[in-house]
Amino acid sequence: MFRYALLLLLALMPPVSQATPEPAYDVDRQIGEQIELRRYAGYVVAEVVWDATAAEAGNKAFPILAGYIFGKNKGERKLAMTAPVTQSAEPMKLAMTAPVTQAAVAGGMRVQFVLPQDVTLATAPEPLDPRVRLREEPPTLLAAIRYSGTWSQSNYDEHLGKLQAALAAAGIATQGEPVLARYNGPMTPWFLRRNEIWLILR
Numbered sequence: 001m002f003r004y005a006l007l008l009l010l011a012l013m014p015p016v017s018q019a020t021p022e023p024a025y026d027v028d029r030q031i032g033e034q035i036e037l038r039r040y041a042g043y044v045v046a047e048v049v050w051d052a053t054a055a056e057a058g059n060k061a062f063p064i065l066a067g068y069i070f071g072k073n074k075g076e077r078k079l080a081m082t083a084p085v086t087q088s089a090e091p092m093k094l095a096m097t098a099p100v101t102q103a104a105v106a107g108g109m110r111v112q113f114v115l116p117q118d119v120t121l122a123t124a125p126e127p128l129d130p131r132v133r134l135r136e137e138p139p140t141l142l143a144a145i146r147y148s149g150t151w152s153q154s155n156y157d158e159h160l161g162k163l164q165a166a167l168a169a170a171g172i173a174t175q176g177e178p179v180l181a182r183y184n185g186p187m188t189p190w191f192l193r194r195n196e197i198w199l200i201l202r
Contacts, residue, residue, distance in 0.1 A: 021082045022183070023114055031166050034147060034159075037201070040140045044121050045086075045112040048131050054087060054180075057109035065113045068132045073125035079116060084181035084196065086112045141201045143167055143174065144181075150190050156180065160197050173202040 029037040046068050048061035062085075069079040090108030115124060121136045145163040149155045160178055167174060176199075183194040 020183075021080065021117060022084065023082075024117065028141070031143075031170060035143060035145045035163060035166050037141065037143050037172075040137075040142065042136055042139050043117065044115045044119055044124055044134065044136050046115060046124075046127070047110055047112040047133050047135060049090060049108060049110050049133075051108055054109055057111055058087060061109075061111035064129055064131055065111065067129065068127050069113060069115075072128050074128065075125050077125040079119065079125075082114045082116055083183045084114065086114070086179050086181045086198075088179040089177045142198045143172065143201060144196050144198050146194065146196050148191055148193050148195065150193075151180075151182065151195065155195075156197065159195075163197055163199060167199065174199040175202050176200045 023040055023043040025038040025040040027036045028039055031037070046065055048057075048064050050057040050060050052060065069081065071078045088110050090110055115134075121134060124134050127134065143163060145159050145166075147155070147159045164174075179198040181196040181198060183196070184192070
């Protein structure tokens with residue numbers, strides 16, 4: 001059942017990311033061809049946290065979050081699908097001396113669906129599943145690197161390294177854990193996918 005719900009959700013994600021709404025942001029600065037410094041307005045997310053690796057957390061969290069936006073909430077209200085789906089490690093559960101990867105070292109991965117722009121924390125329907133939490137992300141300044149290709153660890157590592165090196169060269173400090181943002185479902189050809197890694201700026 002969970003696998004079916006996951007496939008259904010991902011099938012609904014459009015092949016081109018611009019076809020679905022995403023949080024509003026302004027670009028403060030461009031670094032090279034792939035990196036932007038973005039200023040995001042606040043937005044509301046539904047999230048699930050799992051003590052698991054990145055791949056395991058996604059498989060478990062996606063159907064739960066899909067259930068929430070498809071009407072598994074008080075009032076059975078359906079919400080529009082938006083992009084991206086984000087995933088990041090829980091900072092308190094990482095081995096602090098370990099290299100940064102998509103996988104949590106000691107567990108704890110946060111998977112988030114961004115809710116539609118007109119939904120606030122006060123107006124979002126209450127989840128029926130206690131594992132789903134609603135939270136407001138505050139206005140944020142972050143650095144984002146955009147790339148295509150598969151969701152492999154090697155592709156992630158390569159582009160995270162490029163992002164960190166470019167920011168270090170520019171003297172820009174970051175804080176917190178990297179965020180993987182995926183804008184397309186798995187049926188989108190790898191060369192058309194929009195993937196991003198975000199780092200919050202100090």
